[in-house]
Amino acid sequence: MPKTNKKLIFGIPSKGRLKEQCEEWLSARGLELHQVGGSRGYKAKFSNFPNIEIRLLSASEITKSLLLGEIHLGISGEDIIREQSDRTDDLIKFIAKLGFGNADVVVAVPNGWIDVANMADLSEVASELRKSRSHRLRVATKFTRLSAEFFQKHGVIDYRLVQSDGATEGAPANGVAEIIVDITTSGSTLFANNLKILDDGLILASQANLMLAKSANWTDTLEKDCAEFITQCSLNC
């Protein structure tokens, strides 16, 4: 049970382009972020919303904290939170898509597989590989939950996920897997690694979202503060 907090806790990405874009987005809505303890501090505040405590966290810590109800609001990627829990829609209210941090989670196969254009083709190839090589098609990804759901939806059964936490696009060339599920923005990294996205291989068109944790400790005051904050952001809760 998260402890009762008198302030509305808001998680914002702590570094990188995502942090800059969050700051720009908030600033455009009259919400200037003031980092406590200088640019290396991990707390911040809004001068016009003193009852909001801002925590600067990694994108995945924000989503974990939202799912656990440890923070009330947060900005992070939809791909990250949907990968972390199959109960996302029960636990989280998606308040707004913010128009940045775009990343598509896609299924990509070697471009030399000229006979494979869609998931139905992939399903057949997976079955053929299993029959001829006695092992399942290996799919390198860090999105194991999203991949498994998507492959099941498309009736692909003869595959196995191989955990990959970085440089996933190199997995086929390195012999770690035959295909990948990864995020892409322009597709150029996939293309450079001789991979192509399947025609129906878009698993999730993700972007940064403002999210609310339904299971956080909400008091009447915090609900009121949240409503005011969202109004300030010109959003409908």
Place this chain on the structure above:
Amino acid sequence: MGQSKNIKIREILAGSGGEWVNLPSLLPASIVLEMAGESLRSRLYFAMSPDGEELCLRADLTIAAALKYLNEAKNTAVTYLCEGTVFRASPAHENRAVEFNQIGIEKFGPQDEIAVDVEVFLAALGTAQTGKKNELAIEFSDGGLIPKLLDGAHIPEPWNQYLLDVAKSPQALRRALAFACNPKKPPPTELGMSLLKLDDDAATAEVQKFIENADFQTGFARGPREIAQRMKASTQRAIATPLDIKFSRAIDELLAIDDFPVPAIAKIKNIAKQLNEDLSNWADAWAKRLKLMEKATPGIMENTKIIVGKSGRFEYYSGFNFDIFYSNQRETPIASGGRYDGLIAALTKGRSQAQAMGVVIRPERIVDTQ
């Protein structure tokens, strides 16, 4: 009370011999997922070995027992009696126990298939009957039925092999049948049509040339030969006469069978006949199995159904399989068992074969009579 119930279950299971064995709790995750399929992943608990190998806590006793058999008793006939905690994460929106005790029998090696099917089933039924007897219900299925039916059903090519490849999954089979029977298929590609006129070597060379001209990369587990073969096969399917809808209807009818054993077998035989397949041997084996069960437990068939399209089984179940429930609790079987003759071959990539049959009991689900 729990202890004495477990003692009774152990005594019943040990009635047909065998040795009590300890099985490892941690298994290589790659082996478990390769055998059971990725649908199990969301139910597994993972751990990392010090040298970086991904492990998982056992989700059942079967794979652990099969690994023990391969390591210690390959090619002999053994009966393992096993008991221990297994671990399965609860699906979202369900509040299931995530670790629970299972007691089971796993029989590997040369065996009289029907006799062992019956022996294991009756042992499981005996354990279930240590609790409330009157409300027991039984479901039978046969993981080998649909592949067997399709194999002998004189389905015209290219559809026969296409359907056989997905026969183990009712969902994939329905999808493949819908495609095969659809008169409006996407047109074949120009390259595919040109490959049809070539022999395998020439088609391979053509595909190689196409890939090089496009500056694509070859390799990645599938070379130009595999690609050319598949393109020829899919082109043949694109221009082939659609499969007669009667096949699709017959398979749908088959998958929908949920009936008492005798009428269910009659229906299955009748459907097979429509597809020009003679399932007499298969039906005789089932009749023998049922007769032995009925003889040992008169009246048991009144509470038993054969459900052809039964889902939820691990992929390695390849023959007769069963669940024993309380009739008002069909989601939570007391005992689940079946034949998995393909598991040892799958674990060894075909280097070893062994017949195998097993069952696990969930003691806490047996409701005491007192």
